[in-house]
Amino acid sequence: MADKKVRTRYAPSPTGSMHVGNLRTALYEFLVAKSQGGDFVLRIEDTDRERYVEGAVDIIYKTLKEAGITHDEGPDIGGEHGPYVQSERKDMYLPYAQRLIDEGKAYRCFCSKERLEGLQQESVGGGYDRHCRDIPKEESDALAASGAPFVIRQKMPLDGSTTFEDAVYGSITVENSELQDQILIKTDGYPTYNFANVIDDHTMGITHVVRGSEYLSSTPKYNLLYEAFGWDIPTYIHLPLIMGKDEDGGVSKLSKRHGSTSFEDLSREGYLPEAIINYIALLGWCPKDNQEIFTMDELIKAFSIDGISKSPAIFDYDKLEWFNAEYIKAMTPEQFLETARPYLTQALGDSGLDLSKVAAILQQRVTVLTQIPDMVGFLAKQPEYDKELFVNKKSKTTLENAPQLLRMSYDALSALKSWDHDSIHDCLISLAAENGLKNGTVMWPARIAVSGKAVTPGGAIEILEILGKEESLGRMKKGLEKLS
Numbered sequence: 251m252a253d254k255k256v257r258t259r260y261a262p263s264p265t266g267s268m269h270v271g272n273l274r275t276a277l278y279e280f281l282v283a284k285s286q287g288g289d290f291v292l293r294i295e296d297t298d299r300e301r302y303v304e305g306a307v308d309i310i311y312k313t314l315k316e317a318g319i320t321h322d323e324g325p326d327i328g329g330e331h332g333p334y335v336q337s338e339r340k341d342m343y344l345p346y347a348q349r350l351i352d353e354g355k356a357y358r359c360f361c362s363k364e365r366l367e368g369l370q371q372e373s374v375g376g377g378y379d380r381h382c383r384d385i386p387k388e389e390s391d392a393l394a395a396s397g398a399p400f401v402i403r404q405k406m407p408l409d410g411s412t413t414f415e416d417a418v419y420g421s422i423t424v425e426n427s428e429l430q431d432q433i434l435i436k437t438d439g440y441p442t443y444n445f446a447n448v449i450d451d452h453t454m455g456i457t458h459v460v461r462g463s464e465y466l467s468s469t470p471k472y473n474l475l476y477e478a479f480g481w482d483i484p485t486y487i488h489l490p491l492i493m494g495k496d497e498d499g500g501v502s503k504l505s506k507r508h509g510s511t512s513f514e515d516l517s518r519e520g521y522l523p524e525a526i527i528n529y530i531a532l533l534g535w536c537p538k539d540n541q542e543i544f545t546m547d548e549l550i551k552a553f554s555i556d557g558i559s560k561s562p563a564i565f566d567y568d569k570l571e572w573f574n575a576e577y578i579k580a581m582t583p584e585q586f587l588e589t590a591r592p593y594l595t596q597a598l599g600d601s602g603l604d605l606s607k608v609a610a611i612l613q614q615r616v617t618v619l620t621q622i623p624d625m626v627g628f629l630a631k632q633p634e635y636d637k638e639l640f641v642n643k644k645s646k647t648t649l650e651n652a653p654q655l656l657r658m659s660y661d662a663l664s665a666l667k668s669w670d671h672d673s674i675h676d677c678l679i680s681l682a683a684e685n686g687l688k689n690g691t692v693m694w695p696a697r698i699a700v701s702g703k704a705v706t707p708g709g710a711i712e713i714l715e716i717l718g719k720e721e722s723l724g725r726m727k728k729g730l731e732k733l734s
């Protein structure tokens with residue numbers, strides 16, 4: 251196997267939006283392949299029609315694209331191992347099952363639904379009692395030819411054990427006596443998931459299978475199929491569960507009550523795709539050094555399977571927010587303006603304000619994009635505020651000195667000929683100096699009067715500049731009236 255080209259596959263079932271656990275599987279499949287110069291394949295597993303959700307395939311394409319996880323082969327781009335949609339492969343499986351019947355490794359089971367249900371109630375040996383396993387070949391062929399419905403089951407070894415190596419969990423052994431004679435083909439002629447995924451992985455030349463640890467217990471069954479066919483078993487990489495922090499301090503499997511759990515929802519909430527991917531990459535994989543911020547190319551270079559941990563990963567929304575803030579800060583001002591524009595427009599509409607200036611005061615302060623409208627809304631419309639806001643201990647402002655301080659700024663700013671950052675800055679700074687005041691003592695009342703908020707992105711100077719002279723002086727005048 252060593253000299254085979256590495257091929258991995260992401261095999262989602264189109265059942266809705268993409269959970270971060272699935273996205274992590276996709277990312278690691280991609281990274282396992284790309285870090286070794288291999289190919290990454292997308293296969294849509296849509297045979298479970300009951301769980302099929304209309305539109306879910308498009309969400310898969312869209313999510314992978316936004317996340318920067320690009321496949322080399324798949325339903326939309328083709329490839330030499332197609333078709334890549336399981337329902338389009340449905341005629342491929344039966345001949346493989348037939349081959350196992352011919353070789354005495356599988357058999358037709360004619361048991362009725364009622365008989366099987368009865369077995370479950372009596373709970374004989376915990377499942378199917380292998381009733382049809384030894385029906386003579388002629389009899390079985392004749393029954394099938396007569397139109398009797400049947401499923402095809404695999405003959406599991408009756409004794410011994412099956413051991414396999416998982417790249418993350420190590421060596422795992424199960425007693426064969428615990429394994430059911432699993433169904434490979436259902437009465438309708440279509441394969442079970444367990445059968446189809448083995449046939450698909452083999453015929454697509456998959457060398458590494460990355461999937462959630464919930465598949466660990468099925469893996470011996472898959473391996474017995476590979477062995478029955480005499481095929482190479484792929485390298486298994488099972489990933490630990492992703493947990494969320496509970497309110498009581500404990501942890502449990504990540505679910506909606508912990509917060510958003512799908513890529514779609516997180517991105518709607520204002521997290522950048524790059525930040526989500528960067529964070530998810532580290533949910534279960536640890537780089538050799540302490541680097542935290544990774545571009546996709548850097549991930550590809552740094553990734554190695556032995557860095558994957560088997561202990562459950564904890565999805566920490568605060569940490570995700572930290573990554574998001576780092577990605578926002580690292581953008582160019584132009585990039586940030588474009589990213590922030592929908593949120594700025596939502597809050598500022600046709601206020602005519604210079605959005606690039608607004609973006610400039612936000613970029614170092616925003617941690618999640620959806621915070622933007624609330625942070626800047628005051629620029630479009632000043633909120634009602636309480637005059638107590640003028641009181642600030644650190645700036646040494648009180649209800650007694652605020653009117654006079656604000657009046658001084660108002661007069662000085664009114665006299666300004668040009669209204670730009672430097673003029674406003676120089677004006678207010680010299681005002682403070684001339685009167686022997688701290689800068690903050692002059693800035694605080696001015697900022698409160700123009701914003702009506704205790705906390706604003708940007709200080710008095712930036713806000714004055716963005717609002718323009720007329721609006722600023724109008725707001726200061728109202729502040730004076732409020733204080734009088």
Ligand code: GLU
Binds near residue numbers: 262447461
């Ligand atoms: N279709 C399966 C799922 O979405 C894929 C499991 C696998 O990777 O084999 O869970």
